[in-house]
Amino acid sequence: MSKLLLSLETSSPVCSVALHHLETGRLVGQTELRLEKSHSSHLSLLISQLLENTLHTLQDVAVVAVSDGPGSYTGLRIGAAAAKGLCYALDIPLLAISTLQSLAHQVAAGTARPEQYLYCPMLDARRMEVYAGVYQADGTEVLAPTPLLLDETSLAEQLAGYQLLCFGSGAAKFQPLVANNSQAGFLYGIEPSAVAVGALALGAYRRQEFRSVAYYEPFYLKEVYTTTPKNN
Template identity: 85%
Template sequence: MSKLLLSLETSSPVCSVALHRLDTGKLVGQSELRLEKSHSSHLSVLINQLLENTLYTLQDVAAVAVSDGPGSYTGLRIGAAAAKGLCYALDIPLLAISTLQSLAYQIAAATARPEQFLYCPMLDARRMEVYAGVYRADGTEVLAPTPLLLDENTLNEQLDGHSLLFFGSGAAKFQPLVAEKAQAGFLSGIEPSAVAVGALALRAYEQQQFKSVAYYEPFYLKDVYTTTPKNKA
């Protein structure tokens, strides 16, 4: 029986799932849906369709990986709930992979001479704020995930003497602020992918870096505040 890793990415408006073989690391298949606010109703459909299309069943899944955040609060909650539910029902381990680190891996893996760059994924956090981190091509953290208020001096230390690639949903609003800095490069149209989550989760699986199915919570990076509507106060 084939043993598969099922990976879920729900931190952005793109909902995606992927299957990798645990023995070879080979990508078996992937599926995604680019539809706003569709994760809750379409995630399970994407999973079932991917398994059906690749001629596997849930009984072939030996571990589940989920994008850990930061990202959309609602999206992360949906992904975590689905991953925990599958792990509990199938009695299999849970893995959680940093959304920012998987984005950096995604770009470094597709970059020629990747060691010449630092990688800075930026996720939009509204107004002039982003969630960002800086990584080397091998995944080493230069700057741990953090909320950043963007201005012309943001990441000056990292840009000093390094070529940085910026990408993700928050990068476009940073670009005009550093237009004069030749060492800052920008990539557009980059979205988190379950394939990259799965690639990093394969390493985590080998090292048995499993999460508690009962107590796991996504890494939101900032506290989430909710208010009571006035008509319900």
């Protein structure tokens, strides 16, 4: 029986699922859906279709990895609930992989001479704020994930001595602020992917960095604020 890693990425409007072979690290298959607010109704279907299309069943899945956040509160909740449900039902371990770190890995893996850059994924957090982190090509954390209020001085330390590649849904807000800084580079069309989550989860699996199926909660980075509607 095949031993597979099932990875889920639901932190953004893209709902993404991937399968990797645990022993070889080979990507077995992937699928994604780009449809706003569709995760709750389509995630289970995407998982079923991917398993069927790759001639596998849930009994072949030995571990589940989920994108840990930060990102969409609702999306992260849906992904966490699905991952925990699968792990509980199949009695298999759970892994949680940083959304920002997996984005950085995704870009670094496709960059020529990746060691020459620092990688700064930015996720839109409304107005001029982003969720951001900075990583080296090997995944070493230079700046831990943080809510970052963007202005002309943001990331000045990183930009002072490195070529900094910025990408993700919040990067477009930062570009005009550093338009005259040749150290800042911008990539567009980069979205969170379950393939990158799976690539990092393979290493986490070997290190046995498992999370509690009962108590795991996504890394929201900031408290979620809700308001009570006023009575008419």
